[in-house]
Amino acid sequence: xxxxxxxxxxxxxxxxxxxxxxxxxxxxxxxxxxxxxxxxxxxxxxxxxxxxxxxxxxxxxxxxxxxxxxxxxxxxxxxxxxxxxxxxxxxxxxxxxxxxxxxxxxxxxxxxxxxxxxxxxxxxxxxxxxxx
Numbered sequence: 001x002x003x004x005x006x007x008x009x010x011x012x013x014x015x016x017x018x019x020x021x022x023x024x025x026x027x028x029x030x031x032x033x034x035x036x037x038x039x040x041x042x043x044x045x046x047x048x049x050x051x052x053x054x055x056x057x058x059x060x061x062x063x064x065x066x067x068x069x070x071x072x073x074x075x076x077x078x079x080x081x082x083x084x085x086x087x088x089x090x091x092x093x094x095x096x097x098x099x100x101x102x103x104x105x106x107x108x109x110x111x112x113x114x115x116x117x118x119x120x121x122x123x124x125x126x127x128x129x130x131x132x
Contacts, residue, residue: 025039025040025041026038026039026040026041027039027041029042049072050069050072056068056069056072074106077104077106080104081102081103081104084100084102085102087100088100088102
């Protein structure tokens with residue numbers, strides 16, 4: 001047991017100090033080969049914008065914040081469609097063909113919701129609640 005103890009401690013310290021340095025977060029939208037890449041900075045900026053109470057804030061269905069979050073998402077999708085069209089146009093100018101489909105669809109509800117609760121724990125008859 002005693003001879004294994006120094007080996008155990010050396011492996012422990014080696015793994016501890018080799019994993020301390022984290023790589024720098026990626027901020028660029030494209031890597032060195034020109035391919036798009038996801039960045040932690042971009043994800044956190046979207047999360048901050050959607051969750052900051054001074055911007056959009058917590059979104060509950062049917063509230064002003066829900067409508068603002070929906071408009072924010074639609075604006076970002078329209079921006080992506082515009083970028084897609086720009087890539088296709090730039091490729092056609094050079095004479096290349098790019099296999100991109102720049103279509104999107106948005107499902108919009110009517111704003112009314114119906115909740116049917118059959119056999120509630122506190123009632124024995126079926127109950128329907130309409131939310132407007």
